[in-house]
Amino acid sequence: MDKTYLQKLFEEHRQAEKCPSPVLVIAFFNRLLGFLFPEFSNIRFRSVDELEKNSFELKEEFCQILRKCSECKDADEKEVTRAFWAALPMIKENLELDVQAIYEGDPAAKSRTEVVRTYPGFYAITSYRIAHFLYEKGYKLLARMITENAHSHTGIDIHPGARIGRHFCIDHGTGMVIGETTVIHDHVKIYQGVTLGALSVRKEDAEIKRHPTIEEYVVIYAGATILGGTTVIGKHSVIGGSVWLTSSVPPWSRITYIAHHERRKAEKDTHHQIIHSS
Numbered sequence: 001m002d003k004t005y006l007q008k009l010f011e012e013h014r015q016a017e018k019c020p021s022p023v024l025v026i027a028f029f030n031r032l033l034g035f036l037f038p039e040f041s042n043i044r045f046r047s048v049d050e051l052e053k054n055s056f057e058l059k060e061e062f063c064q065i066l067r068k069c070s071e072c073k074d075a076d077e078k079e080v081t082r083a084f085w086a087a088l089p090m091i092k093e094n095l096e097l098d099v100q101a102i103y104e105g106d107p108a109a110k111s112r113t114e115v116v117r118t119y120p121g122f123y124a125i126t127s128y129r130i131a132h133f134l135y136e137k138g139y140k141l142l143a144r145m146i147t148e149n150a151h152s153h154t155g156i157d158i159h160p161g162a163r164i165g166r167h168f169c170i171d172h173g174t175g176m177v178i179g180e181t182t183v184i185h186d187h188v189k190i191y192q193g194v195t196l197g198a199l200s201v202r203k204e205d206a207e208i209k210r211h212p213t214i215e216e217y218v219v220i221y222a223g224a225t226i227l228g229g230t231t232v233i234g235k236h237s238v239i240g241g242s243v244w245l246t247s248s249v250p251p252w253s254r255i256t257y258i259a260h261h262e263r264r265k266a267e268k269d270t271h272h273q274i275i276h277s278s
Helices: 003-015 022-036 048-067 077-105 112-118 120-136 140-154 257-277
Strands: 169-171 189-191 195-197 225-227
Touching: 022 048, 022 077, 022 120, 022 140, 048 077, 077 112, 077 120, 077 169, 120 140, 120 169
Parallel strands: 169 189, 195 225
Antiparallel strands: none
C-alpha cells in the first residue's frame, strides 16, 4: 500500500467514534452472566468475600467500558454504573421468571438448570434485558453489540429498544425477529421463525412506533409474521403457525393459517366482484 492510502486509513482510524471493542464487551457480558447464574460461571467461589470481590471487579470493568464510549458524552459513567448495579437484583428476578416460563412452557425441559445452561432463548433474553438497560441510558451502540452477539450465537434477533414484560418464553427461537418498537406484555410465549416487524422501513419513520404490540398471555406459533406499529394482538390470543397479520385482533382470538387465508381470499373475491359489477 502506498503512503497516501495509508494516510487515508489513518485518518479514518483517528476520526472513528470512540467505542470499546465488541470482544471486550462480550467478554464482560459473559462474566456478568456467570456472576448472576452459577451455571454459567467458570469460577467457584469459596466465600461471600470472594463473590463480593468479583462483583467489585465487574463493576469497575463496567465503568471502564462506559468511559470508553463517546456516544454518551454527557453521561456520568459512575452514576450509570451505580444505577446498573442497583438494578441487577430486579433484572435477575425478571430473568428467573423467564427461566420459569421456559421450563413450564417446554415439556422437553427437565430442569431449570437445563434451561439456563443450554437453551438459546435464555441467552437471548438475558442479553436483551442487560442491553435494554444500556439502551434506555443512551448507550445504544453498546446495547446492540450485546444483542447482536446473542443473535449470532442463537439466531434470535431482539432489538434492545423493544419493551418486553415479565415471564417471557422463547421456545426454540431460531429465526425469530423482534423489532425496535415492539411492545410485549407479561406471560407471552413465542416460537421459532416469528417476526414482529414493521410495515415500513423508511428512514423518516425511525422515530415512530413501527412494530406491533402483543398483550398478556398470547402464544405465537412458528413462522407467524405480525407487522405494523398499530397492530395489537389482544390478550389470551393464539396466533397459529405461518399466519401473516397486518391488523389487530381482539382478545381471545384464535387465528390459524387456513382460516386466515380463506378469509383473506373471500375478501379479495368480494372486492373483485364489486369492481367487476361497477
